Amino acid sequence: MPGEYLHLRLRVNGEQHQLACASHKTLLEVLREDLGLTGTKHGCELGECGACLVLVDGTPVLSCLALPQELQGREITTVEGLADGPRLHPLQQAFAELGAAQCGYCTPGFLLAAKALLAEQPAPSREAIRQALAGNLCRCTGYLKIFEAVELAARRMAGAATPGGQRSAATEAK
């Protein structure tokens, strides 16, 4: 029983989209249902778990609480926009290597929250990482591997001398 429809122009992962959708839809629903970007997850749809976290102009936003019509003209980044073609983002690489993703359901939200952190603080302390990720719940890992992965990615991004972060998904086998 959809009520009013909206016409939206959204920029997601560098691509411009035009769509019509019911006016009550959240950004989470539009991303998953209208744009097919199911990498963004949900655990509560009430702003409590962080699974739906995306970046808007680089700032973490809980997409289950955001209305897409207010985000027109902004740059939205989802987990699908992290890798550069087949080249994984160093955070993705580190999460995969260290086992920071177990079931992987919370992972997209953590990756994006960590990306925002590293953009602000390229070499965050463990405490800063804890603070930045405190809004994201993970029930599998106990968070420790996630902290380590963020630290590893930070080191690699700073050094860039380590080739680890730059290998492509296709050749990265071990």
Add this chain to the structure above:
Amino acid sequence: MAEGETAMQPAAGASGTTAAAAAPPPPSPRRGPPAPGPDSNQGNLDSHLRPPEALRVIGQPLRRVDALAKVTGVTRFADDLVLPRMLHMKLLRSPHPHARVVAIDTREAEALPGVKAVITGRDLPIPYGILPVSQDEHALALDRVRFVGDPVAAVAAVDEETALAATERIRVEYELLPPVATVEEALQEDRERLHERTAYANVHKAVSLRFGDVEEALASAELVREDLFFYEGNTHLPLEQHAALALFDADARLTVWSSTQTPHYLHRALAKVLAPLPASRIRVIACPNGGGFGGKSDPFQHEIAAAKLAMLTGRPVKICLTREEVFYCHRGRHPVLMQVRTGFRKDGTITGMHFRTLLDGGAYGSYGVASTFYTGALQTVTYRVPVYWFEGARVFTNKPPCGPKRGHGTPQPRFALEVHLDKVAHQLGIDPAELRLRQLQPPHSLTANHLRVGSMGLRRCIEKVLEGSRWHERRGRLGRGRGLGLACSSYISGAGLPIYWNSMPHSGVQLKLDRSGGCTVFCGSTEIGQGSDSVLATWWRRSWGIDPFAIRVVTGDTDLTPVDLGSYSSRVTLMTGNAALEAASRARALLARAVGAHLGVPPSRLVFAEQRVFDSEEPERGVSFAEAVELAEARFGTVGTTGSYTPPPAPGRYKGAGVGPSPAYSYTACVAEVEVDEQTGIVRVPKVWIAHDIGRAINPVLAIGQVEGSVYMGLGEALMEEMEYRPHRRLVHKMPSMLEYKSPTALEMCEVVTYLVEDPDPNGPYGAKEVGQGPLLPVPPAIVNAVHDAVGVYIDEIPLHPHKVLAALKAKAEGREPRYGPARFPPVRYPAPLEVGLPEPTPAQPAGAAALAGTGGGRRP
């Protein structure tokens, strides 16, 4: 990573493995010094973790095979699936804890534009339940609702909003019944019964098993101690909300995709409830689970209702539960009240034990009968308990049903036992670690309750955590408000018996080798986040020297994969692993014969390594793995093999002996450090040292991840997690949201030092045992024991809320018993004890004989 393989000699490859598995377990499986590993993976590894040459491929920290899908967001969870013309389903749930359903009027809902079908209990009248003895659930209430949230009707509509609006137009006439709120009320005869079949009153199940003369042992003991404990219920809180998608196609075949841990059991439940639709026309596909922890192991109402609606409408039907509904599904940790009465000698060794439990089961049976037995099963596998008496009872109350959560029925009694022992150690003036070390259950032995213990690395686990935490120097000397506590535990590596009685294998694996040099592994196990797909892919590297990433793993699909009982009871590594090894060794034999004939060398001289099969005496003579497959195909036709695993028969022969036996037991020791604020009662846990005897670490990255995840969950249960219901007889959840159900965030998580101890078990594949659940168990009692070390009070119930700590401190200050906890154990009419007696003393078995004698025990390539 390939250096292990190139160094591998054929003889070592074959017999080295068998030796590790079947020979007497080495007394202390120390390995060489750690090889420098990639990045920080090695940070926590115990130095003896490095495998010997022959096992270099097992035990490598290896990225999981599905990791890239997970970090790129392409893993397809159930709610990510969409089909053309898909309808959306919503459930109408009961607002009352206990009521008779007098009438349901769905006409107004059906009339709403966009609504395609509305069903009620009458459309699904056949009862079901996970255990054959507890077929007490209906997908939609037939005539009665038993908890707030019990589903009453289901609607399929063109979109979620319409479905939701339709549920609001369903008129249900209820006749309210007095609810049963507490275990005390459930024990009273004059209350309304939730179910017809009970032991008495609302007692679902009551058992009493006696092994030897316990009263005599207690009477002659030098010290008898009795304590009461309570472990509050809590829930799994998987991050993914349960979702299911059902499709009934033109050929009258039903497919259900679901976030389930147990596709085989769901398949059976669907076949029962949807009769006459034959089981052979039903397909269940388990999607990767966004966390399970036991919470997705029952067949659920929404799965069955979606299937029915798909059949009625001829269109795909999907439902994703809201977080609130996930709380209603529950099946979480049972609240358990416990009474422990134990006799000791002056040196702290146990002479006999009487253990009583009382479980609040909520509204339905679920796994409850098994849970009840589990609260009494594993007390005996850690420390010698010469004679043992267990009485357990589970009651029905009008709350969401409890079931299996990580550790299934064993964390509660483990908590009680470990705090009880700590108290005895203090009473006798013995170091709590020493008290435990004095009486470890010996390896390769039978317990009083007829459980066969295999390898047993608890001594080494205790030593590791004492050393790591500097126990002897630091305990009792950390200063005001700070303390250290120790606790140990054990857990099964897969239940010895299936949920329903049958003599078929518990795990099956099929292999298909193809000319590309790739291989597809078909297995019914499910990936719930623990990394089972990775473990499944890893075995082949060892057997054939081919890269796990060249293996395609097809799991959890009842049409495509042979039956595996599912991802529960920590069974995958051991059971699926053994089945996989059998299939692999059969395929290896075929390939070796074909390649041997081609090269003119005896098959025994061939080595499988580095994606090649070659002559060990002339390594340059050989073929690629792909060519080996071609040769085998030319010679034998299509190459495929199977493997299966059935656990060795349980030694116990009494009624109730089905719960507790396992092919192997894992062991864990844990030291927790706490800081207690005596002003506020707040307990902080800065650090935990934990050592887990995993038998063999197949993949240390995954194993350490499981340990840390278990510590995290144990920390949550100890400090904050609890299911709470509003009193005043409404029994509504106090907190059906992630915000109000407190769980540890990144800020509360403690530092964890993990040691993986390897005491290979003859029944495990390469000696491997479980790791997914056991390490949770010792965490809550270690924390409680540490609180005692810190401030001298025992908190005999968890979670350890600040008010409990303050109350205990107040009691201490006023000269009362310095504790907080349950004051009484209500009178329960347990049945007359089944006098099982002690097991016949078995002639000291040569270690390893078990593996040879074990029927269907793991064969190794």
